[in-house]
Amino acid sequence: MTRPLFPNSLLLAAVLWCFFPRFSTAQGSGPCQISDKCGQFGVCDSRDSPICSCLPGFLPLINEQWNSGNWSGGCSRRRPLHCNATAREKDGFLKLQIVMLYGYSERWSGPQSQCETRCLNNCSCLAYASDGADGCRFWTGPLTNIQKFPSGSGSIIFVRVSNSELDVKKLSNKIVVALAVVAFVVVSVGAFLCWRLIAKHRGKKETIELGNVVDQSLPDGLNQANIDELPLFTLAMLTTATSGFSEANKLGKGGFGPVYKGELGDGREIAVKRLSQASTQGMQEFINEVVLISKLQHKNLVRLLGCCVESKETMLVYECMPNKSLDYHLFDSSQEILDWTKRYKIIEGVCRGLVYLHRDSRLKIIHRDLKPSNILLDNDWNPKISDFGMARIFGAKQDHMSTVRVVGTYGYMAPEYAMEGRFSEKSDVYSLGVLMVEIATGRRNKTWYQDGSSNLLGHVWKLWNEDNVGAVIDRRITGSKERVEVMRCIHIGLLCVEASPSDRPSVSAVLSMLRSEVVELPDPKQPALSVRPIHLDSAQEIQVCSSSSANNVSLTIVDGR
Incomplete structure (x- = not known):
């Protein structure tokens, strides 16, 4: 007996390939193999329950029958086709992936890019599929025996639907996208709020109740300083930044305590003012400075970065001023010489800072301790007023105040x-x-000169009357033009130190004089040089502050820092 050249199964496959070249090897199995199982325009998927569903844009023809599990009645269009409509209302196609649609009415071997147009121009064409290099296939009769397959099987079919169905599809896609965006925003906001809540809980900071510590004349709202509003530095962080508050990093010392240079982990340079246990100043000055300077913003005021209140340590953290304080350069002959351009820039900058404090800020503030050691200099020699521990806030209608606690530095009060x-x-x-x-002469306003003057102001006044004030100008300032400007600054300075407050110009007027907006300056009057005795009654007592500045001066009643 002669064996056939091909097994029967291979012969059957070859026959199927001839009639169904694309899909013969991808037929479904199970209930979906039953002919017309889901009727016209129905899709069978053996993995679904129920296994039959209508094509997109179609509805069951008989609902009751369909819902009872008899799907042979098939589906009908939800909206009719408009073959000859205008371009705006023309029919379109919905894409069906991984399906099998048996048979076809026509095959066309033209380019795939023209399949859609060719089907659209034929009112009888209900679906098409591109067939790779073999062109396109078109279906003109009712679509039946459609099966859906898992990934890797089947093909892609484009089913013709009304243009309005495409609008519904686009709207549905937009809704999905909008919902996704809304969900993303809601989740993001929720995550951010949770993070803030956790951060606030972990970083809960100490609030200092001022009570009787801060002067009760402060305006409402400033009787309590909430440290939570100001960045807090840990003691460990500042210890590391200053190398354990080493002497090598010490920038200087004032009435508050020593000041250290430091560098944070992110590379920022800082200045740390540490309250000394032996300091005559204390929590009042600390709180006063926190309350005031945290509310002030000006390029000629030093910027407070934060504070530290931990383990009985009280510290303020400022931006670092690389060129230190004015007195370091003005009175130390070993340091870099301050030329007149820099000195004039410093005078003008200090005036601008004071104008802001007195007139332009929302709080009218009197500094009460303006002196060279409290004028810090940045890289460009711009001055920044610092140390607001003694500063006081004035009410909107106040022009002066009185206190029984006189604090400050003798020679500048x-x-x-x-x-x-x-x-x-x-x-x-x-x-x-x-x-x-002092800036013009390069000398301190110290007590007693050989000519009998009680201080620098008395010495300058004596030379002014002798028309010889040029003799007191700092010898390091050269040039005739510069000396004319220096003489004008001394003249303005003498106007500022007159005995009666009403005779002194405002700081804004001083600025105008400096810029020569006021051409003719009035003649100065003799400055107040002597200290009159003070008579105290039993209800008043002037508080004494010991000196820790370079002015080694002591008085029986008033002894400045």
């Missing part, structure tokens, strides 16, 4: 403040005048 405890913006003007004279 206005006479009405030192003798009577009265201070105003004109008190800062007096300190500014002393500062201008």
Whole structure:
């Protein structure tokens, strides 16, 4: 007996390939093999329950029958086709992936890019499929025996539907996208709020109740300083930044305590002012500075970065001023010489800072301790006023205040403040005048000169009357033009230190004089040089502050820092 050249199964496969070249090897199995199982325009998927569903854009023809599990009635279009409609309302195609549609009405061997147009132009064409290199196949009769397959089987069919069905599909896609965006936003906001809540819980900071510590004359809202509003540095962080508060990093020392240079982990340079246990200043000055300077923003005021209140340590953290303080350069002959351009820039910058404090900020503030060691210099020699521990806030309608606690540095305190405890913006003007004279002469306003003058101001006044004030100008300032400007600054400085506050100009007027907006300057009057005795009654007592500045001065009643 002769064996056939091909087994029967291979012969059957070859026959199927001839009639169904694309799909013969991808037929379904199970209930979906039953002819017309889901009727016209129905799709059979043996993995689904129920196994039959209508094509997109179609609905069951008989609902009751369909719902009872008899799907042979098939589906009908939800919206009719409009073959000859305008381009705007023309029919379109919905894409069906991984399906098998047996048989076809026509095959066309043209380019695949023209399959859609060719079907659209034929009102009888209900679906098409591209057939790779073999062109396109078209279906013109009702679509039956459609099967859906898992990934890797079947093909892609494009079913013709009304244009309105495409709009529904687009709207559905937009809704899905919109919902996804909304969900993403909601989740993101929720995550952010959770993070903030956790961060606030972990970083809960200490609130200092001021009570009787801070002067009760402060405006409402400033009787309590919430440290939570200011960045807090840990003691460990500042210890590391300053190399354990080493002497090598020590920048100087004031009434508050020593100041150290430091560097944070992110590379930022800082200055740390550490309250000394032996300091005559304390929590009042600390809180006062936190309350005030955290609310002030000006390029000529030092910027407070944060504070540290931990393990009985009290520290303030500022931006670091690379060129240190003015007194370091002005009175130390071993340091870099300050030329007149830099000195004039410093005077002008200090004036701008004071104008902001007195007039332009929302809080009218009197500094009360303006002196060279409290003028810090940045890389470009821009001055920044620092140390607001002694500063006081004025009410909107106040022009002066009185206190029984006189604090400050002798030589820079206005006479009405030192003798009577009265201070105003004109008190800062007096300190500014002393500062201008010191910058012009390069000398401190120390007590006693050989000519019998009680201090630098008295010495300059004597030379002014002798028309010889040029003799006191710092010898390091050269050039005739510069010396004319220096003489003008000394003149303005003498106007600022007159005995009566009403005779002194405002800081804004000083700026105008410096810029020669006021051409003719009035003649100065004799500055207040002597200290009058103070008579105290039993209800008043002037508080004494021991000195820790370079001015080694002591008085029986008033002893500045």
